[in-house]
Amino acid sequence: xxxxxxxxxxxxxxxxxxxxxxxxxxxxxxxxxxxxxxxxxxxxxxxxxxxxxxxxxxxxxxxxxxxxxxxxxxxxxxxxxxxxxxxxxxxxxxxxxxxxxxxxxxxxxxxxxxxxxxxxxxxxxxxxxxxxxxxxxxxxxxxxxxxxxxxxxxxxxxxxxxxxxxxxxxxxxxxxxxxxxxxxxxxxxxxxxxxxxxxxxxxxxxxxxxxxxxxxxxxxxxxxxxxxxxxxxxxxxxxxxxxxxxxxxxxxxxxxxxxxxxxxxxxxxxxxx
Amino acid sequence: xxxxxxxxxxxxxxxxxxxxxxxxxxxxxxxxxxxxxxxxxxxxxxxxxxxxxxxxxxxxxxxxxxxxxxxxxxxxxxxxxxxxxxxxxxxxxxxxxxxxxxxxxxxxxxxxxxxxxxxxxxxxxxxxxxxxxxxxxxxxxxxxxxxxxxxxxxxxxxxxxxxxxxxxxxxxxxxxxxxxxxxxxxxxxxxxxxxxxxxxxxxxxxxxxxxxxxxxxxxxxxxxxxxxxxxxxxxxxxxxxxxxxxxxxxxxxxxxxxxxxxxxxxxxxxxxxxxxxxxxxxxxxxxxxxxxxxxxxxxxxxxxxxxxxxxxxxxxxxxxxxxxxxxxxxxxx
Numbered sequence: 001x002x003x004x005x006x007x008x009x010x011x012x013x014x015x016x017x018x019x020x021x022x023x024x025x026x027x028x029x030x031x032x033x034x035x036x037x038x039x040x041x042x043x044x045x046x047x048x049x050x051x052x053x054x055x056x057x058x059x060x061x062x063x064x065x066x067x068x069x070x071x072x073x074x075x076x077x078x079x080x081x082x083x084x085x086x087x088x089x090x091x092x093x094x095x096x097x098x099x100x101x102x103x104x105x106x107x108x109x110x111x112x113x114x115x116x117x118x119x120x121x122x123x124x125x126x127x128x129x130x131x132x133x134x135x136x137x138x139x140x141x142x143x144x145x146x147x148x149x150x151x152x153x154x155x156x157x158x159x160x161x162x163x164x165x166x167x168x169x170x171x172x173x174x175x176x177x178x179x180x181x182x183x184x185x186x187x188x189x190x191x192x193x194x195x196x197x198x199x200x201x202x203x204x205x206x207x208x209x210x211x212x213x214x215x216x217x218x219x220x221x222x223x224x225x226x227x228x229x230x231x232x233x234x235x236x237x238x239x240x241x242x243x244x245x246x247x248x249x250x251x252x253x254x255x256x257x258x259x260x261x262x263x264x265x266x267x268x269x270x271x272x273x
Numbered sequence: 274x275x276x277x278x279x280x281x282x283x284x285x286x287x288x289x290x291x292x293x294x295x296x297x298x299x300x301x302x303x304x305x306x307x308x309x310x311x312x313x314x315x316x317x318x319x320x321x322x323x324x325x326x327x328x329x330x331x332x333x334x335x336x337x338x339x340x341x342x343x344x345x346x347x348x349x350x351x352x353x354x355x356x357x358x359x360x361x362x363x364x365x366x367x368x369x370x371x372x373x374x375x376x377x378x379x380x381x382x383x384x385x386x387x388x389x390x391x392x393x394x395x396x397x398x399x400x401x402x403x404x405x406x407x408x409x410x411x412x413x414x415x416x417x418x419x420x421x422x423x424x425x426x427x428x429x430x431x432x433x434x435x436x437x438x439x440x441x442x443x444x445x446x447x448x449x450x451x452x453x454x455x456x457x458x459x460x461x462x463x464x465x466x467x468x469x470x471x472x473x474x475x476x477x478x479x480x481x482x483x484x485x486x487x488x489x490x491x492x493x494x495x496x497x498x499x500x501x502x503x504x505x506x507x508x509x510x511x512x513x514x515x516x517x518x519x520x521x522x523x524x525x526x527x528x529x530x531x532x533x534x535x536x537x538x539x540x541x542x543x544x545x546x547x548x549x550x551x552x553x554x555x556x557x558x559x560x561x562x563x564x565x566x567x568x569x570x571x572x573x574x575x576x577x578x579x580x581x582x583x584x585x586x587x588x589x590x591x592x593x594x595x596x597x598x599x600x601x602x603x604x605x606x
Contacts, residue, residue, distance in 0.1 A: 067492070069491075088491075088496070089491040089492065090490075090491050090494050090495055090496045090497070091494075091496075093491070093492055093493060093494030094494040098492070098493075099492050100492075101488065101489075101492070105486055105488040105489035105492060106486065106489055107481070107482055107485035107486055107489055107490075108485060108486070109484075109485050110481065110485060114478075114481075117478065118478060118479075118482050118489075118490075118493045119493055121475060121478065121479055121482070121493050121494055121495060122493070122494040124475040124478075138473075138474075142473075181493065182492075185493065185494070
């Protein structure tokens, strides 16, 4: 597990690389409440990693620890093999970790294209004075970033709404725009907090397709939280199962499905499985 | 052409010019309000402080000289040098950026997530603190600001508009203050530069992101702290420009901070979140109050300029609470 060079081959023939993110004995408390209790797991390069569990299991808290919105009281976060000191969320984003939110956090007043372009902010090097003085380089950079943004807009099939202000879009499309913005950052690790929450079957199918082809075509490493068990089992390479802040299972979908603790805590009482 | 009509036109022109100055102050409010939701009551005092600092630096005044003299029994007031206007403006800009940093570091960083009314109260405290600081640093006497801006009416405009009277012997051409003309040009450049900055630069884009959604801005790698310092610096820069214009017009005195109150009706007209709104609002108030004074002032006993703007804002509040250009307030039940 600790061997950084180690990887594995998936059943559908994708090469999974070394560990990119490792959580070691993470404990997170809010006052007296322990949201996460001594959890360790890792995420490998090129992998689709799911975190599942019943409501209140601490899944979102875990994602917030990875993205820097919460700072754990105990434990270590290792990113690309190096210990990560406590960081602000914007610093984490600058390190190449992009995310979406359960309740969608978009720039409502901006167009879809502008939203996706903000995803490129971490790639914009030229400072404001250089931009004022050295117009050519700034323009070149703008064009390059624009090309990446347009490519992602095409990829997620939202060309038709490029110029539409986000506030006017329906929920399902907003979720997709948020994904586009996160993807525009060309992240080393993409965190998706319930990407399919509140969607209808058709929208869920679309989103699943995007997640899979994103991983396939761009090799994006993805960690996602999802409630829909069927979706999780189809999408992910490995699954972490949480319950009441503890890790009760970790492994391939099949392993997790047959894990008695998981069946007791989650699958056995799930209403849609 | 009838004399009254010509005078009316001149009143409108002068109103437009004074509206530009209102717009400049309102612009500072809009910048900070958009990016951080803080209604900065201290914007007017910032203009005063910037103007005081500019004069102080230009004339080589020793800051805190009263305090130093009282404490050490010395009698120093001036360094004995004069700093050229351009260098002094740059130095003042540095002071305003430093002020922006201190405000963010020691006040608003500790108030993140607080109610708007608490943030507003903090800016009132800031206003009085800054006013006192200005007094302590540079003294309270009225100063003249001579940065080389032209003064007096423009003879060129007067001579070249005389024909518009079409033989009317009472009309000698429009009287327009040169300073007002310069202020208009500078304000226009400033606004264009600000718009270009927010549309086309990385920091401008980050600024718009922060103005729209804090959480989303964080997730795309924008430091809220940095953007807030940037926005306060920009507001400080706008305050400096406004301070120079007003200071050159009527001397640097502490009543300068009251122009902030005139920016309130401007914002109510234009909307608190719109840069074009601040400009148009400023122009409407400027023209409106001059024209009203010209037409109805004598009937109402004069001095209508003191209250006209507020009454106009009140009427707007009833019919269009979000202002002319503000984001529409939609309540869904």
